[in-house]
Amino acid sequence: MVPIHYYLIVSAIMFITGVVGVLTRRNAIIIFMCIELMLNSVNLTFVAFSSYLGNATGQIFVFFVMAVAAAEAAVGLAIVIALFRNKQTVQITEVNLLKW
Amino acid sequence: MYQFVGLIVLFPLIGLLINGLLGRKIKSEALVGGIGSAAVGLSFVVAVMIFVEMLGSAPGQRAHVVTLFTWMAAGSFKVAAAYQVDQLSILMTLVVTGVGFLIHVYSIGYMHGDRGFWRFFTYLNLFIFAMLNLVLADNYLLMFLGWEGVGLCSYLLIGFWYDKKFPGTGITWTGDAANKAFWVNRIGDFAFMLGMFLIFREFGSLTFREVMEGAESLQVGDGTMFWATLLLFIGATGKSAQIPLFVWLPDAMAGPTPVSALIHAATMVTAGVYMVARNSALYALAPDTMMIVAIVGAATAILAASIGIAQNDIKKVLAYSTVSQLGYMFLALGVGAFTAGIFHVMTHAFFKACLFLGSGSVIHALHEEQDIRHMGGLKRIMPRTYWTFLISSFAIAGFPPLSGFFSKDEILWKAFADGSVLLWAIGAGAALMTAFYMFRMVTLTFDGEARWGHDKHPHESPATMTIPLMVLAGLAVLGGFVGVPAALGGGNAIHQWLHPIFAQAEHTMRLPEHHNHTMEYLLMAISVGIAVTGFWFGRKMYLAGPDADRKLMKLGGLYKLLANKYYIDEAYDATVVRPVVKGSDALLFKVFDVRVIDGIVNGLGRLTAWISGTLRQVQTGVVQHYAAVIVFGIVLVLGLIIWG
Numbered sequence: 001m002v003p004i005h006y007y008l009i010v011s012a013i014m015f016i017t018g019v020v021g022v023l024t025r026r027n028a029i030i031i032f033m034c035i036e037l038m039l040n041s042v043n044l045t046f047v048a049f050s051s052y053l054g055n056a057t058g059q060i061f062v063f064f065v066m067a068v069a070a071a072e073a074a075v076g077l078a079i080v081i082a083l084f085r086n087k088q089t090v091q092i093t094e095v096n097l098l099k100w
Numbered sequence: 101m102y103q104f105v106g107l108i109v110l111f112p113l114i115g116l117l118i119n120g121l122l123g124r125k126i127k128s129e130a131l132v133g134g135i136g137s138a139a140v141g142l143s144f145v146v147a148v149m150i151f152v153e154m155l156g157s158a159p160g161q162r163a164h165v166v167t168l169f170t171w172m173a174a175g176s177f178k179v180a181a182a183y184q185v186d187q188l189s190i191l192m193t194l195v196v197t198g199v200g201f202l203i204h205v206y207s208i209g210y211m212h213g214d215r216g217f218w219r220f221f222t223y224l225n226l227f228i229f230a231m232l233n234l235v236l237a238d239n240y241l242l243m244f245l246g247w248e249g250v251g252l253c254s255y256l257l258i259g260f261w262y263d264k265k266f267p268g269t270g271i272t273w274t275g276d277a278a279n280k281a282f283w284v285n286r287i288g289d290f291a292f293m294l295g296m297f298l299i300f301r302e303f304g305s306l307t308f309r310e311v312m313e314g315a316e317s318l319q320v321g322d323g324t325m326f327w328a329t330l331l332l333f334i335g336a337t338g339k340s341a342q343i344p345l346f347v348w349l350p351d352a353m354a355g356p357t358p359v360s361a362l363i364h365a366a367t368m369v370t371a372g373v374y375m376v377a378r379n380s381a382l383y384a385l386a387p388d389t390m391m392i393v394a395i396v397g398a399a400t401a402i403l404a405a406s407i408g409i410a411q412n413d414i415k416k417v418l419a420y421s422t423v424s425q426l427g428y429m430f431l432a433l434g435v436g437a438f439t440a441g442i443f444h445v446m447t448h449a450f451f452k453a454c455l456f457l458g459s460g461s462v463i464h465a466l467h468e469e470q471d472i473r474h475m476g477g478l479k480r481i482m483p484r485t486y487w488t489f490l491i492s493s494f495a496i497a498g499f500p501p502l503s504g505f506f507s508k509d510e511i512l513w514k515a516f517a518d519g520s521v522l523l524w525a526i527g528a529g530a531a532l533m534t535a536f537y538m539f540r541m542v543t544l545t546f547d548g549e550a551r552w553g554h555d556k557h558p559h560e561s562p563a564t565m566t567i568p569l570m571v572l573a574g575l576a577v578l579g580g581f582v583g584v585p586a587a588l589g590g591g592n593a594i595h596q597w598l599h600p601i602f603a604q605a606e607h608t609m610r611l612p613e614h615h616n617h618t619m620e621y622l623l624m625a626i627s628v629g630i631a632v633t634g635f636w637f638g639r640k641m642y643l644a645g646p647d648a649d650r651k652l653m654k655l656g657g658l659y660k661l662l663a664n665k666y667y668i669d670e671a672y673d674a675t676v677v678r679p680v681v682k683g684s685d686a687l688l689f690k691v692f693d694v695r696v697i698d699g700i701v702n703g704l705g706r707l708t709a710w711i712s713g714t715l716r717q718v719q720t721g722v723v724q725h726y727a728a729v730i731v732f733g734i735v736l737v738l739g740l741i742i743w744g
């Protein structure tokens with residue numbers, strides 16, 4: 001059996017990768033993918049603890065997260081498309097109208 | 101009857117409301133004047149009825165307090181709109197409403213044709229209302245309400261002819277004179293308030309009765325009482341035109357003549373005397389203040405009388421005469437002769453009101469001419485005015501047995517007996533000057549040849565004006581008989597009457613009894629001699645006309661000093677008015693207001709703008725920056741939770 005901290009380390013690496021991606025990348029699609037990465041790292045943690053503790057609650061929670069992620073992906077991609085139609089770009093630094 | 105005291109105050113209030121709200125619509129002068137006069141007349145009737153009932157009751161049961169309603173209540177501090185009806189306040193009420201009524205009637209004739217006719221009667225009724233609150237109040241606060249109210253009316257009525265020019269030091273329009281009166285009075289009112297605060301702190305109450313009861317347990321020479329009484333007296337110097345705050349009264353002559361008679365001679369200016377008399381028990385505890393009061397009174401009496409000699413405006417002469425007579429009253433109060441002071445308030449109200457109204461009659465006849473050098477020969481044309489004026493002049497000069505003789509002589513006698521020879525000598529000197537300038541004025545106005553222009557056709561004034569004159573002249577003759585001293589075989593009724601009011605003060609002061617009448621007779625003889633001398637010189641010199649002033653001009657610098665009122669206005673202008681104006685402009689306005697106040701306000705605005713201008717840079721509009729801040733925050737919080 002693989003010890004629990006293996007899963008946690010992988011999950012942490014995934015999460016940090018996602019965070020760094022969200023903060024540093026300019027392309028809205030990639031930022032989007034990074035968010036998915038963060039969500040899935042959390043899913044991994046849920047599942048790992050669920051198995052470790054012998055409790056199914058964590059796994060049920062994963063389904064919720066997936067559902068939310070799917071909805072979010074649908075809305076998010078729609079926004080990206082709308083953005084592209086208006087500005088012919090998906091570079092997030094160029095979308096900064098709401099400022100001082 | 102006592103419970104009807106509220107009516108005395110109510111009638112003028114009704115009159116003022118009717119004339120004030122509807123006066124413009126009422127076209128009839130007779131109706132407006134009638135309402136105004138009737139309001140005061142009814143008050144007088146009620147006052148007389150209360151007075152009669154008071155006469156019928158025992159001396160110990162004459163004082164009553166009638167509470168109308170609670171004016172304000174905050175915790176243990178309560179002030180009621182309550183009127184104190186006693187021997188002193190009813191006397192003042194009778195004078196205010198009685199003389200006030202006559203002056204109202206006179207005004208119907210005097211103000212005939214004035215476009216502000218209804219406004220005039222509204223102000224007059226407002227004045228009577230305020231003055232009655234002042235004299236009837238049973239506490240300091242209500243008295244202060246009246247005190248400020250009469251000041252307001254004084255202001256309104258001095259500047260009544262607001263588009264008329266009025267010459268004076270630093271004064272161009274009548275409104276400037278009104279401002280001067282108001283501002284000078286502010287100084288006094290400020291001191292009055294401080295005195296009131298001090299009394300409240302000491303006694304925890306503002307009603308006269310409780311304060312006087314509290315005063316019984318204090319020792320003579322109490323430090324707090326010295327300051328309280330001194331501050332109240334400074335208040336009185338403002339309202340009653342004493343040194344150093346008397347300068348407003350001569351300029352108050354800018355108002356219509358009935359106003360000068362009512363407010364600036366008979367009633368309002370005696371408010372200070374009344375107030376000091378009302379607080380006699382406190383003053384008795386502060387001999388130092390009494391000394392100051394006596395000295396200020398005597399100094400004012402002689403200073404103003406000497407200025408009066410060299411004035412040519414008939415109303416200015418009377419104004420300085422008023423200041424001088426008020427000085428006598430304070431001299432009396434200062435030596436502890438409270439009764440004599442109040443007695444002189446009463447007699448002075450009669451003869452000075454008559455003199456002012458008489459001067460108004462003359463001014464009216466000569467089409468607003470006020471310079472006595474341009475009068476003369478009016479004796480035959482205006483016999484009623486002449487005779488009443490003459491009688492009142494004899495009264496003020498102190499000819500026996502007219503009213504002024506008894507009241508002034510009692511003051512001089514008390515000044516001698518309970519004060520000092522010096523105070524008496526100053527008073528006597530002022531009496532000599534009074535007799536002189538009065539008969540200078542009478543002679544120049546009514547005797548000799550006519551010196552007015554041919555375009556003027558003087559005539560006797562209408563009955564509404566001459567009847568009040570005759571009544572007042574009658575009072576000026578008879579008014580003194582209520583105070584015939586024991587030395588002349590009289591019972592001194594007014595002294596008996598007011599005795600319960602001043603008993604506490606007299607008990608505290610323990611003034612010696614004077615049973616030796618020889619000195620009193622001697623002083624009386626000197627007084628009469630002084631009056632006759634003044635009369636004789638005044639008449640003899642000025643029968644020849646105003647050129648007789650040349651004889652006075654031989655005094656050279658001294659005459660110039662008198663003619664220019666000792667340059668007191670100029671001195672105040674240079675030492676007080678100008679520095680205040682300059683200081684206000686250079687320091688308060690340009691530095692304090694513009695730099696400090698505006699600087700603080702604008703600075704705060706600029707600071708806010710700068711801070712927000714700097715801080716808003718944070719809002720870049722780039723989502724990633726916000727996300728970075730959120731992440732940083734989460735890391736920080738987690739770090740704190742784990743390691744903190």
